[in-house]
Amino acid sequence: MSRIGKKPVGLPSGVTASVSGQTIEVKGPKGTRNFTATDDVTLAVEDGKVAITPRGSSKRARQQWGMSRTMVQNMVQGVTEGFKKELEIQGVGYRAQMQGKVLKLNLGLSHDVDFEVPEGVTVTAPKQTEIVIEGIDQQLVGQVAANIREWRKPEPYKGKGIRYKGEFIFRKEGKKK
CATH class of the missing domain: 3.90.930.12 (Ribosomal protein L6)
Structure with a gap:
């Protein structure tokens, strides 16, 4: 289990996220960023949080799980604080x-x-x-x-x-x- 991947990414006020397929787009006061995740993970926006879950239990899926969560967290931090x-x-x-x-x-x-x-x-x-x-x-x-x-x-x-x-x-x- 990925300790990092388990935690959902919170969206502060003024930040919105939208998911279409494997691409997530984050909009905030400083700009817009997007990230395309691999097919090994599933992205979902619910209750003001972005949740990332692995598809299967392969080693690659577990690796992509933590990495994808960190990429989304960095995008949220970038559009709020920079x-x-x-x-x-x-x-x-x-x-x-x-x-x-x-x-x-x-x-x-x-x-x-x-x-x-x-x-x-x-x-x-x-x-x-x-x-x-x-x-x-x-x-x-x-x-x-x-x-x-x-x-x-x-x-x-x-x-x-x-x-x-x-x-x-x-x-x-x-x-x-």
Whole structure:
């Protein structure tokens, strides 16, 4: 039995869910999201809650049961609160600024990096050393943050680079004479 799958997903006020076949659509104050579940689970909306039940007791059905419930929960959270990732930039001369839909990054390279912000997320740079990524799709927000971080990962000797806020960078000791 899936401990996660057993719990129904509650729909807060202002959020509606509709099921058609294997597709569930969740509407809320921040937008609309939809998810198509596999044929191994059944989706049902009843009493302001979304219930997911497995079809059969195969291993795949049990796996899809918990995963489908988590996907629906993330959609509900996305359309109500949204998701947010914060990045910090550390290094002399390293900075970021928004110009329209393009994030300009100065990262000590021979050229500036122009990062095109995809649809569905908003990127802001409140300070020159901070980047905030927000959106209703958890996967897209995380992927955009990872793509930005990929330009200059934190290095272990001085700690320079782009890191997630609160991320611990294991530091190494340099050469000794």
